[in-house]
Amino acid sequence: MTTEVNNETDVQIDGAEFAALADHVLRAMHVNPMAELNIIFIEPDPMAELHLRWLDLPGPTDVMSFPMDELRPGTPGSETPPGTLGDIVICPQVAAQQALAAGHSTVEEMLLLTTHGILHLLGYDHAEPRQKQEMFELQRTLLLTFLAERQA
Template identity: 70%
Template sequence: MSIEVSNETEEQIDETEFVECARYVLDQMHVSSQVELSIMFIDPDPMEELHIRWLDLPGPTDVMSFPMDELRPGTQAAPVSEGILGDLVICPQVARQQALEAGHAAVEEMLLLTVHGILHLLGYDHAEPEEQKEMFGLQRRLLLEFLASRNS
């Protein structure tokens, strides 16, 4: 599994932590070890440019997902075949503000955004109430299990 993390901000990012989180989620979703994923941390201005360009929405956002080979979750018996899952772009400054409002650490927010973004790359969405219930429930479970696995 190729998971590449790059930090183009002044923020302190433990790249290993995000690789481990992504690997955990991909393993749980039965994605092949031959899949490629890129996670990039960028500042608000370039994030706003992406947000306007791709979604025609103003201001920076927290995370954007750019799927490549449109891979979907597999099963234990039939994991997702190899391919390029895609790119995640996270804005730590927006994440920090959201974490402050939610009452938890910025790193926890960015890990949540990592899980959220990977689920989008795997075809999950939250536009409809049923989709939101499924995606957010899965997102919560995966994040809590990952955090628990680090503390055991």
């Protein structure tokens, strides 16, 4: 996988950790190893601008996904074609507020948001209860297996 991590904030970000997470998720979802993904960390003001422009909602949000080639998950033995998955944009300051409310670290929240964003790029959504259950269960499984492998 080709994952580029860009940090446009003053927050310390371990780009290698986020690239490793993306690699884990994309391998688990049988995405072609030649797929490209960008993860961009931005400040609240630019995030608020994106949020307003693309979703017509005020204020910064935690994560936004911008799909490119509309790749979908593959299956074992039949991965997706190569292509550009798209961009995930994360606001660390919003993630920090959510992490505090959830009782875990900001890094853990941003890893969760990255997984969430990748699933959106792969076509998952949470608009309906059944979709939300499927997406959130998959998101949890992918993140927990990544964290377990990192600790092993």
